[in-house]
Every structure is written in structure tokens, then in C-alpha cells.
Amino acid sequence: MQKLNDDNYYSQAANEAFFSVSQYKDFCKCEAMALAKIRGEFEQKQTKAMLIGTLVDRWFEGTLDKLREESPNIFYCRNGALRADFRKADEIIKRVQKDDRFMLYMSGEKQKILTFEMFGAPWKMKMDSFVQDICITDLKVVQNFKSLAFWRYDLQGAVYQAGVETCGYGRLPFYLAATTKEAVTDFDIFQIDQPTLDMALREIEGKLPRFIAVKAGLEKPHYCGVCDYCKSVKKARIRNYSELLEG
Numbered sequence: 001m002q003k004l005n006d007d008n009y010y011s012q013a014a015n016e017a018f019f020s021v022s023q024y025k026d027f028c029k030c031e032a033m034a035l036a037k038i039r040g041e042f043e044q045k046q047t048k049a050m051l052i053g054t055l056v057d058r059w060f061e062g063t064l065d066k067l068r069e070e071s072p073n074i075f076y077c078r079n080g081a082l083r084a085d086f087r088k089a090d091e092i093i094k095r096v097q098k099d100d101r102f103m104l105y106m107s108g109e110k111q112k113i114l115t116f117e118m119f120g121a122p123w124k125m126k127m128d129s130f131v132q133d134i135c136i137t138d139l140k141v142v143q144n145f146k147s148l149a150f151w152r153y154d155l156q157g158a159v160y161q162a163g164v165e166t167c168g169y170g171r172l173p174f175y176l177a178a179t180t181k182e183a184v185t186d187f188d189i190f191q192i193d194q195p196t197l198d199m200a201l202r203e204i205e206g207k208l209p210r211f212i213a214v215k216a217g218l219e220k221p222h223y224c225g226v227c228d229y230c231k232s233v234k235k236a237r238i239r240n241y242s243e244l245l246e247g
């Protein structure tokens, strides 16, 4: 695998060669789905709600124009105006832009890619904002603050902190620059504290040997049976109607 850059970071070759936070989370959810994604046999459908986050990401990255060229019909109408579904992204950008602290945490080097070895496997990561010697910040556009914990960003913080340290940049704090898609946008900077990051890293260390073996084809993947991938490859079973009435 050659050096990772913006063009090949999300490629199949890169996903086969490296673990990433999202790949690790896929393995936790369903090993069969994770493998299918790595092999390019399955792609998670992007919802409109997720694409609002993409727009905000790309604005901070300074690549909105490129996005407009790449996918002209998804985000924009023929007359060039942003589609109604995505106006929330515009509102969020306009709101956080007026906040000095939010912009300060997002003012680092954008989309910096690092690769490193950890727990016996090669890893890749891409940071939203990296301020050398100061902090790592990841931008999150979520439904509301309560949903932040659901997405397990502690795992991301743990890997990013470890990656930055392994690559010789020292141990830096990890922050989420979070904004909400609520009717009136809320936004704050959340620090994930060190004990939480340490615990998340230990969790990854514990689970990774199994995932490395599955990814290498040494062990058979477990099928969760309920995810979109499992549904797409399943065969019909005879089931008892009564099981639907339980619980």
C-alpha cells in the first residue's frame, strides 16, 4: 500500500491494509458486514441527515466547491441553490462562524492523515482539526447533545490520541466540536477526559486480536443476523409467529 492521501484514503486498498475507527466500530456491530464493506461488497446508505454533517465538514475543510462538482444533483438545485433538505447545514455554519471559541478549536490543520501501528495492526486516521502541541478536535453534527454518547466518540478520541502520540506529536487532549440539528442550533466544545479515553483504548486492545484474525481470513466472521448487510444476504427461515408477540 502506497502512502495515504485524500484520493486513496477511503479506497478499498486502504481499507484492506489499515484498520480505522469506523472499521473497528463496524467489526463490533457485525463482523460479516465489516468484511463485506472492506471488500467493497456492501455500502451503508447515506441518509439525508448524515449528509448535513458532510456539508458542514466540507465547509470547514474549505472544499464545498469541490463537493458541488463531485455530486451536483445531491446537494444543489439546478439554479445552484442548496436543496431545502440541507438548509440546516447552512444555518449551522452561519451560527458557529460567529463563535470565536468554536472557530478556534476548529482552526487547526484540516483532514490531516496519519498512519501507525497499534495492537499488532496498521491503522489510519484523518483529523478534522489538528493544532500541533495543543489539541485534536473532531467536528460532530448530531441530532442533539444526548446522542453524542450513543455514537461512542470515546473510541475515536482514544485512537486519535494514540495515533498522534505514536507519530511523535506528543499526548494531546481530544475535543468534540459539536453542533446540533435542532430547530435552533446548539453548539459546544466537549472534552473527552483521560480516564474515558484510557478505558476506550483498553477496550480496543481487548477486541482487536479477534478482528485482526477475521480480517485476515483466519477466523470465520460472525453474522449478527439483524443488520442491513445480514438482511441483504439472508435466506428465509420458518419462524414461530409467537416470537413477535414476546417483549
Ligand SMILES: [Zn+2]
Binding pocket: 029, 030, 031, 032, 033, 223, 224, 225, 226, 227, 228, 229, 230
Ligand atoms: Zn450483520
